[in-house]
Amino acid sequence: MTQTDAVAPTTIPERMRASVLTAPLTLNVEHVPTPPMATDEVLVEVAAVGVCGSDTHYYRHGRIGDFVVESPLILGHELSGRIVAVGEEVPETRIGERVAVEPQKNCRRCRECRAGRYNLCPNMEFYATPPIDGAFAQYCVIRTEFAHRVPDSMSNEAAALLEPLSVAVTTMRKAGVTPGSSILIAGAGPIGIISAQTARAFGAAEIIVTDLVSERRERALRYGATRVIDPREIDVATAGLDVNAFVDASGAPQAVMAGIKAVRPAGTAVLVGLGSSEMTLPVEHIQNLEITVTGIFRYTDTWPAAIHLVASGAVELDSLVTGKFVLEHADEALESDKDPSSLKSVVYPNGIDGDGKS
Ligand SMILES: [Zn+2]
């Protein structure tokens, strides 16, 4: 781990190594120009980058809905690193800070930005979302307020995974989870597992996780689930679960249908999982029980809470890392979801030991 003090000045090379997606299933490590920094931005030497389902989706299919990869794209949006240079408007004292990057740049001017919902900014530039490059690269730039300083006690991996934790924090806020709540989570992948931990940190008393794979159910029990269910054995819709909130982290239509039916009157269902873009909903149940059904789109102002949850030990992210890859093997990192025992793969653009070698 790098200390934030006593940092030697770094010379910034004009070009950097980056893993570039040039066609579906085709990644090449290329020497590309180091991104130019605006006056209100910082340059981050990237340490660790978590692989997300959306990266894998772009890698395999070249698109997610309306977002289409039309020119070469650098993937990766869950990252940590160290500030090595700052724009004119940023105090030089930030150089050397270890940071977690909130990988977005909103316009600050539109209606949604002014309302404090910058995740819904229609002019958003988000990492690794075409045509904006991500962080499978030695360096990246980010506006200074979205480079969040992390404590020295936090690993580079945990700092990178503050991004999916931010998704979970947003989800718990939307789900209205408070001390004593009961929550049902469908899907024990990375978001399901981090959501279970976050629900526990928010004080949920009952955390039920469903998944088809027994290995994944076992894992959920180690990360905060108080009960796990195989939905082929127990019908979630009729089992009398009667939860305050349902979170779908599976994207599976059957799971969404059953999960909403498990919600008690005036409860909430939050659809997080990416799967079918259209599905059938239990409308009568939603109407008669006045259930709020909502989605989430990324996050607004979640890094401070996420940093606190990890620094305080309420959420543990390091053990979620099941694979470590250098830039040349980013393709293997993106394929690792084929192994059910894999949870989070991490790519190290500057070498696994931060030694620049790979
Ligand atoms: Zn992600």
Ligand SMILES: [Zn+2]
């Ligand atoms: Zn905006």
